[in-house]
Structures are given as C-alpha cells and as structure tokens.
Amino acid sequence: MKLILTEKPSVAKNIADALKIRTKKDGYFEGNGYIITWAFGHLLQLYDAKDYHPKMRTWKMENFPFIPDKFEYKIKSNIRNKQKSDSGAKKQMSTIKRLMNRKDVIGIISACDFDREGQIIGDSIIYNNQTKKPVERLLLNEWTPKEIMNGLQQLKPNEQLKPLQDAGVSRQWADWLIGINLTSVATLKYQKGKGKALNIGRVLLPTLKIIYDRDQEIAQFKSERFYRLEADFKSKSGEAYTGIYQFDKKSSFKDKELLHKWKEQIVGQAAEVVNVETSVKKEFPPFLFNLSNLQGYITSKYNGWTSDKVLKVAQSLYEKKYITYPRTSSIALDESLMRKTEDVLNKVKQGLDYEEEVRFSRSKRIFNNQKVESHSAIIPTYIVPKKLTNDEDKVYQAIKNRFIMQFMPISQYEENVIETKILIPEMLGTFLSKGRRELVKGWKKVEQIKSKEYFLPDLQKKEQVMVKSSQITEHDTEPPKPHSEKSLLNMMQTCGRKSSAVNEEEILSGFSIGTAATRADTIKKLREIGYIKIDKKSLFCTELGKKLVETFPIQSLFNLNFTGKLEKALADIEKEKVRKHDFLSFIYDFTEKSVNQIKNGEEVTIHETVQMDRKKQENLGKCPNCGHPVIEGVKGFGCSNWKQGCKFVIWKNDKYLLSMKKKPSKTMVKSLLKNGKVLVKGLTSKNGKKFNAYLSYQKNKENDYFSWSMEFMK
Template identity: 65%
Template sequence: MKLIITEKPSVAKNIADALKIKNRQDGYFEGNGYYITWAFGHLLQLYDAKDYDGKMTKWKMENFPFIPESFRYKVKSDPRNRDKEDLGAKKQLKIIYGLIKRPDVEAIISACDYDREGQIIGDTIIYQLKTNKQVYRLLLNEWTADEVLRGLQNMKPNTEMRPLQDAGIGRQWADWVIGINLTSVATLKYQKGSGQALNIGRVLLPTLKIIYDRDKEIENFVPEDYFKLAAVFKTKDEKEYEGIYSEDGEDKFKKKEMLEEIEKALANKTATVIDKQVAKKKEYPPYLFNLSNLQGYVTSKYRGWTSDKVLKVAQSLYEKKYITYPRTASVVLEESLVGKVSKVLETLKKGLPYENEIKFMKTKRLFDNAKVESHSAITPTYLIPKSLTKDEEIVYTAIKNRFIMQFMPIAEHEETKITTKVNDPVIKGIFLSKGKVQLVEGWKKVEKIESKDVLLPFVNVNDTVSVIDHKLTSHVTKPPKQHTEKTLLRVMETCGKSRGEEESEEMLTEVLAGYSIGTPATRAETIKKLKDVGYIQMENKNLVCTELGRKLVETFPVKELFDLQFTGRLEKALSDIEKQTFSREKFLHFIFNFTTKAVHTIKEEEDIVIHEVSREKKTNEVLGKCPVCGHGVIEGQKGFGCSNWKSGCKFVIWKNDKFLATMKKKPTKTMVKSLLKNGVAPVKGLTSKKGNKFDAKLKYEKNADNDYFSWKMEFDK
C-alpha cells in the first residue's frame, strides 16, 4: 500500500475519484492499493517564544533579541484560544501518523500544492515523525482525473525537492524571527496600553510604504494651469475635422497670452495639409492571467471584491478541478502543454457565436519555457462546470475568456494622422489631428470590448482647407491617483520596477528573476492584514493610510524594512535558494544579524507613543423599549436588538437591512430611537430605483401572522 497525503480534504477526494476509491474511513480514503489522507493546510506551527523559554511569557525589552538555537514545531493553536491546541488538527495528525506507521505502508507520497508553502506543509508532517520509509512527491498543476493518473506515473523522490523545502523553511523561520522580535520591541517602544500589537513584518511594511508614498505624492501635489488651442477645418467637399495646436512637439501651454495671439490670427484664414500618415496597427490580446493580474482585473471590474476574495474563489475553482493552479507568477505556458491546451480549447469553444474564428496555434508569445516560473499561467481545464456560485462564475468566466482570446484573430485598427499648417507666418506651429478605425475586431469580441472610432475625412497632402472655428480651453494638471488593489498588486509584483498597465518584457524579466514584494500566494493576505491591523483603509476602491499607518512609517527607525529594493532582494534570495544558487544558511544568517541590529536600533531610539490602546468598556446605551417584551433595545455589532435576547426575544433591526439597502440607507441610532418612542421615523435622502432622492416616514411593525417585523412607508400629503 502507498499513503498519499494532500493539503486539503477536497484534493484527497479528487485523487480518490481519479483512482475510483469509494471507501471512506475516519480521516482517510482506502482502496486499490492506496490510503489517501489530508491536512487542513498547516497542522503544525513553529513554537511560540514562550515555548522555548518561560521568561518569554511576558514581553520585556531586555529579553530581546530572541533567536532560538534550533526551531521546533508543535500542533497548531486553536484560533479562538492560542494557548490551547487545535483539537481538529491534533486528531488529524494522529490519523496521519497512524497511517505512516502501518506495516503495510511501504511508501509515502506528498501531494500537497506544488509550491514553497505546500512543500513544507507536507514535509513538516512527514519528517516530524522521523520515518525511514521512501517519500515521493506528486507534482500537479491541476486535479483532473487524467492529470492525477499521469502524475502518479511520473513522481519524483521527495529528496529532489530539498531546494523548495529550504526556501519554504527559510521564509518561515525568517518571518518568525523578524515578526516576533520587531513586533514585540516596537509594541513595547511605541504603544501605550495592551491588548493588541504593532505588527511589524518583512512584507507588511514595504507594502504600507507604497501606499504611504502615493498618499504623500497626492498631498504634496501642486496643481498647475495649462491651456490648449483647437481649430476646426473644412475641406473643399464640406467635411470638417479638428486639430490641436502643437509647437516643438508640445500641445499644452502655460502662457495663455501666446495662444490668444495665435487664436486672433486664425480668423478667416486658409490652411494646408502638409502631412498625412496612415498606418495599420495590430493589437494583441492581454497575456493569460497570473494570480496578481487576475486579482487586479476582478477587483477593478467588480464592486466589493478584494484580492483576498479573488484568491479564495480561484482556490475553490482549482480544488473543484475547473482551473489550473492559481498561485502562479507566470503569464505564459510551458511548451509541454501544447497538446493539452489544444484539447481544452476544442472543448471550450463549442457553441460560442465566434466558434469558427477560434483556431489553435502554438506561438512563442503563449508557449515559452524561458518565461515560466515554477507554474504556467492560469487556464481552464477540460472539465466544463455544471453549476457555479455567482462569485465562481465571475472568476471562471474571466479565466476562460482570457484563454479563448489567445486563439482569436489579432485585432487590427487603422491610425490616421493629419498635419495641418495655417497659411500665416505669425503662426509657427502646426495643428495635429488623429483618427482611428477598427478594421478587425478579433479577440475583442470575446468580452465585447468597444473600440471608439474617430473618423477623419479623406484629404491629400497639399490640399487647402479653411479655418471655420477655434476654441481656447483651460485645464489643470491632476494629481496621481490613489492606489487600488490592482495598482498595488502590480507594484508589489515587480518591486516597483514597471508601472505600465500592460505586461512589458521588463516586467516579465523582473518577475522571473524573483524580485518582488511577497509571492502570488501571500500578497492578498498582506493587503488584508494591513486593513485588519488598522494601517490602511478602503475608501471606495482606493487604499489609503490611516493615521496609525502614517505615524508608523514616519517613526519606525528600521528603514530597510520600508525599502522595496531591500525586500525585493530578500524575496530574490528565497527564489535563488529554490534554484540552488544561494544557501538557506547564508540567508538565515543575514536575517538573524539584521534582526539583532534592528532590535538594538529600536531600543536606542527616543520613546514616542504613536498608538494608544484604550481599554474603556463600552456602555450599552438603551435606545428605547422593546415593542415585544418591554426590555431595553441596545446597539450590537450587526444590529439594534433587544437586550433580552438570551431569554428568546427576537426583536432586531439589522444594520444591513435589505429593505433600507434598496434605498441606499442604513438604520441609525436616531432612527431607531424615534421608531421605539413614536412608532415612526422621518428619514431624509432615500434613493429611488431611478436614482432620485426623496424623504419619507418609516414604520417598523410586527406582522399579524408571524413574529417578524416589516417596514411600511408613508409620505406627507
């Protein structure tokens, strides 16, 4: 018998299905020569500092820096009580270890995700037991039955994965040392009051600095006025076109007076077409998605989505076998996938309105081993989903459409540039006109991408035209835009090297070299954590620093941790460990020295309080009497409810009340007080379905036939 260990139960089920194993026991499947068991992500975690030394139970400045001589693992903590073991994890570990020890198990197969984290999830479980049995690695990019069976025929000895394990362990130990030491010391130094910590992290701080820098750019931006001059020309056959005045290649001017002089000179003048250029341009589809690009695409297109949510939904699609591995940095495919991709395309294109335009081609732009880092880009698998949730539908459709676009005709448009010179020696410059016509829609059909055609009349060089109108307009320079999750992910992915919207060769080179802030798997988690610890907040789709986030950047003295290049080099070192061009020992030696110096730097700094944690108990203000039982109604986290709820009273007005939400309102304390006292609340600024504002009186009355309440609306006559 062979024992397969997967990262999650859903993957174990996929492997069992592929091997046609139906027999499920407590914590594992059994049959056809295999036991298949699973973890729930990390079942083991590194010791806490206090597990190594009792004096670390309390945070005291003199106890830091603290770096263990050797790192040890324990059963992961219960998320609700960190001092207790997670009983589910403990039980599953016992099952796994029982299976490893079975005399009929001759080999162990780690089938955890094929990445740094997946490697150490499997390895920490297997090697914690110190088994002598042969360990293999199942390396898959998708969990379809065909791939599982093929993968089991092509396993590698787990010893070959040592570089990936070294990188994973290096990352884990480094983040523990930096996090434990600098979070503790920073909290002791800069925070008053207890109950939470000032989180310091290798990836957290440079990400915060990216947002801080953009906020500062906007704050320090000084708007400048500039002016533009447009003229309208008429051809001999009565067609009109507009041109923008340009002098020495510049069409924005600071001096209005100069343009006013030219504008005066335009009256009743003729002009000559001195140049005309017509060029056909090809537009290639955007590259296939990697995780960062997928997160950027979805979060910018759909309201309420975060990069963390995109990753969770993509992970769900991956575990359901509908897409390939999502935590990838690559936007191209391995050349060995040509045959498989062709079959997937044949399956997906059936029935599409543009099916006859979809043609499989092997191109260097799509298949290129030199540009694949560990995993190929995200693509659909040959399995067509039968039912998806709304969220899964959004992510799956984006991936499927991006895949199909690669095999549609290249879009083409025609660009026309006309240069017109006014026949007056006073006017030194020229007027430029640009037109664009879409010739071939191609891949743009897939997502119905509209191209704006700007049509110019037909003219020849040396044609004479007349000036029939002109307009001088004033403008103001605009500050840079605040970061969204999409733009932040781009800067993190490339360490700030490439700011362009489209994937450039330079950007691909940076990603391949390993220079980045975090990994595809961790970036969403970092952004979420920055929100959770109160360093940044969302304003619509924008990310901005909070007061605490700003103070931390301006006060925390270990400036290397804010430096994108410093963090990029650390991530590059981890990537080099995977490639066996750098050693784990050297990396950790650097991290331990850096942390020791950082702790001393913080200790020597001036004592400043940048964060005060208030421990005041909230008094629950009684807003009025419950209409059901007469007890006080108080505000809770999710609604305004009866304080007698423990005895069964169900009266509540939810903060996310659906009826009020249809009119873009949420209940307020004032509204609730009025409803409880007077039975009616006057509400201003409600929004109708058509978007119009109106005022009304609202009542919240008990239904005659059940215990629930419903809203009623009245209007003043």
C-alpha cells in the same frame, strides 16, 4: 499500499475519484492499493516564544533579541483559545500518524500544492512523525482525473524537492524572527497603554510604504493650468475635422495670451494639408493571467471584491478541477502543454458565436519556457463547469475569456494622421488631427470590447482647406490617483517600479514584495491591524500607518529594494543559487542589530491606546454546556468560560436565523437559556411569508457545537 497526503480534504476527494475509490473512513479514503488522507493547510505551526522558555511568557525588553537554538513545531492553536491545540488538527495529526505507521503502508506520497508552502506543509507533517518509509512527491498543476493518473506514474523522490523545502523553511523562520522580535520591542518601546501590538513584518512595512508614498505625492501635488488651441477646418467638399496646434513638438502651453492672439487671427484664414499618413496598427490581447493580474482585473471591474476574495474563489475553482493552479507568477504556458492546451481550447470554445474564429496557435507569446517559473499561467481545464456560484462564475469567465482571446485573430485598426498649416507666414507650427477606424475586431469580440473610432475626411497632401472656427481649451495637471488593490498588487509584483521598466524574467526571478500567494493576505492584514483604510476602491494610510513610516527607525524594512533582495534570495534558494544557512545567518544578524537599534533609539510614542472602563457584563443565563454565565460580546452571545474551551455561542450574524430574516436579541437568548426553547415571532419563509415558531439550540451528538431546531406552534 501507499499513503497519499493532500493539503485539503477536497483534493483528497479528487484523487479518490480519479482512482475510483468509494470507501471513506474517519479522516481518509482507502481502496485500490491507496490510502488517501489530508491536512487542513498547516496542521503544525512554529512554537511561540513562550513555548521555548518560561521567561518569554511576558514581554520584557531584556529578553530580546530572542533566537531559538532550534526551531520546534507544535499542533496549531485553537483560534479562540491560543493556549490550547486545535482539536480538529490534533485528531487529524493522530490519524495521519496511525496511517503512516500501518505495516501495510510501504511508502508515502506528498500531494500538497507544488509550491514553497505546500512543500513545508507536507514535509512538516511527514518528518515530524519521524517516518523511515520512502517519501515521494506528486507534482501537479491541476486536479483533473487525467493529470492525477499521469502524475502518479511520474512521481519524484521527495529528496529532490529539498531546495523548495529549504526556501519554505527559510521564509517561515525569517518571518518568525523578524515578526516576533521587532513586533515585541517596537510595542514595548513605542506604544503607550495596552492593546493590539504594533505589527512589524518583512512584507507588511514595504507594502505600507508604497501606499504612504502615494499619499504624500497627492498631498504635495500642486496643480498647474495649461492651454490648448483647437481649430475647426472645412474642406472644399464640405468635410469637417478638428486639429490641435503644436509647435516644437508641444501641444500644451502656459501662455494663454499668445494662443488668444492666434485664436482671433486664424478664423476665416486659408490653410493647407502639409502631411497625410495612413498606417495599419495591430493590437494583441492582454497576456494570460497570473494571480496578481487576475486579482487586479477582478477588483477593478467589480465593486466589493478584494484581492483576498479573488484568491479564495480561484482556489475553490482549482480544487473543483475547473482551472489550473492559481498561485502563479507566470503569464505564459510551458511549451510541453501545447497538445493539452489545444484539447482544452476545443472544449471551452464550443457553442460560441465566433467559434470558427478560435484557432489553436503555437505562438511564442503563449508558449514560452523562458517566461514560466514552476507553474504556468492560469487557464481553464478540460472539465467545463455545469453550475457555479455567482462569484465563481465571475472569476471563471474572466480566466476562460482571457484564454480564448489568445487564439482569436489579432485586432487591427487603421490610424490616420493629418497635419494642417494655416497660411499665415509668422505662425509657426501646425495643427495635428488623428483618426482611427477599426478593421478587424478579433479578440475584442470575446468580451465585446468597443474600440473608440474617430473618422477623418479623405484629404490629399497640399489640399486647401479653410478655418471655420477656433477655441482655447483650459486644462489642469492632475495629481496621481490613490492606490487601488490593482495598482498596489502591480507595484508589489514589480517591487515598486513601473511595469514598463520591468521585464517578465525579472518578475520571475523573485525580485518582488511577497509572492503571488501572499500579497492578498498582506493587504488584508494591513487593513485589519489599522495601518491602512479603504474608501470605495482607493487605499490610504491611517494616522497610525503614517506615524509608523515616519518614526520607526529600521528604515531598511521600508526599502523596496531591500525587501526585493530578500524575496529574490528565497527564490534563489529554490534554484540552489543561495544556501539556506547563509540566508538565515543574515536574518539572525539583521534581527539582532535591529532590536538593539530600537532599544538604544529615541524615546517616542507611535501609538497610544485608550483604555475603556469595562462595565460589568450582564449574566444572561447558565451555559447549557458547562454552567458558567453566558454574556454578550461584540459578535455574539457566548459562554464566559470560552478561554477554558467552552464552545457555546450564538452569533449575532447566525446564518440560520438570517435565512429567516431574524437576528438574536438579548431577550431571546435569556428566554432560550431559561426555558430551553423560545417563541420567535415574525420569521420569514423562503416564499416571503411570515410565521411564528419555537426555536431550541441543542448540542450536536458528533461534536461540541450547537445547532438550531424548530417546532411549529400547534
């Protein structure tokens, strides 16, 4: 019997289905020679500083820098009460330990995601339970039955993944050291009043700096006006076209008076075609998606989407076996996947109007080992979904369409260029006209992309034409646009440089801000802690974010090159080019020097919190769970004893009530607590009809939470 540990319950179910195991028990599946259990992501977390030493329970400047002699792990904390362990995680850890210690279990298979975080999720659980049984690794890019069965025949000893574990642990410890130490001393030094801490992080600050720099570019931008001279020509056969005046390779001019002089003179003048060029140009489809490019595509196309939401939806599709691993930086496929890719293509192209044009190709643009690091680009699997949510459909269609585009004909267009010279001897320069005509739509059919077409007459060199009219157009230089999530993700991926200045190998080397898996969470956190704000799709620094960039003394944390080198070092640990010990020694030294620099630095205030007088909260009634008063909070009506673990709460956005177009009121909660049930009028059924009913809120038998029940009026 072998024990398989997965990162999430949904993946355990996929493996159980592939192995045709139907028996599900409390916290695991069992059958056919396997036990399959699961985590809920990270079941363990690093100790908080206060867990190491009682003196760290309060923040005092003299306690920092704080660097543990040895990093320790504990069961992750309850979200609502950090002083207690999460009960679900505690129970599942106990289940996993019991299963690992079963005498009939001869070995363990870690089937967590094949990446840095997946490795340490599995390793922290397995090795903290101190097993001596052999541990193997299941490394998959998708959770389809075929891949699972193939993967179980190609297991690797977990020891071979030690470099990946080292990289994961190095990232985890480094972020803890920088975050705990610098957040603490920065808050003590630069914040007046109690409130949220000044969050300082290795990835947060350089990302904030990118947005700050763009804000400054916009604020300091000075618009300049320029002019262009256009002429409308007519051939002897009556065909018309327009050209833009260019001289010395310039078509924009600051001197309007000079252009005005020519504008008056050229009307009615003869002109000659001095050059005609016709060429056929090719347009290749955009590359396959990696995660950052997928996030940028979706957030720019659909309102209300964030990069964090795109990742969650893509993760859902991955766990449902419809797409390959989404947290990838690659935009190409491994060459070993050619046969599998052809099978997938034959599945997903069925029924398309242009099915006959979709033809498999072994193009180096699609299959290239040099452009793949750990995981290939995101593509569909051979399992075609029958039913998706609206959000899942948007993301799945984008991935499927981008995949099909690679195997469609290359789009082609004809470009025409005409240069016309007005026959005035003293007028130097020519008028340039460009035309474009689509020849082959090709891959653009997939998403019905329309090409802009401009038709020029069929003229010959030295052909005579006339100037029928002319005009001067006014233009202003425009400031750079504020960052969107799409442009910010691209800057994080390329460490602040333009895409044209970075090649794919450099991105894959790890020289970036964060990873494909963490960038969305970084942007989300910047918004949550108040360093940036979003207006429609544009991102801006808040006053707090701006002041932090301009005042916080550890400027290396804002330096994109510094951050890129740290991220590359983590990638190099995976490749055994850098030692974990050397990386962490640098982090220890950097943390210590940074803390001392802040301590000895200038006394300034970055953030001043306003303390609000707390009004005495009204007692709405006794908690049915523990008897303590129920009070109103920002998000719900809950037990005042929540810090000690009481879970009674009625959320203001309660989904059950919202489904009937109702929200809980203070009056309703009072009556419910007093009488055990409450008459609610004006509820709305699925058919849109209004009705009245008694609602009660009762504790579930199987857990500590409460659920609604309804009783219709007699």
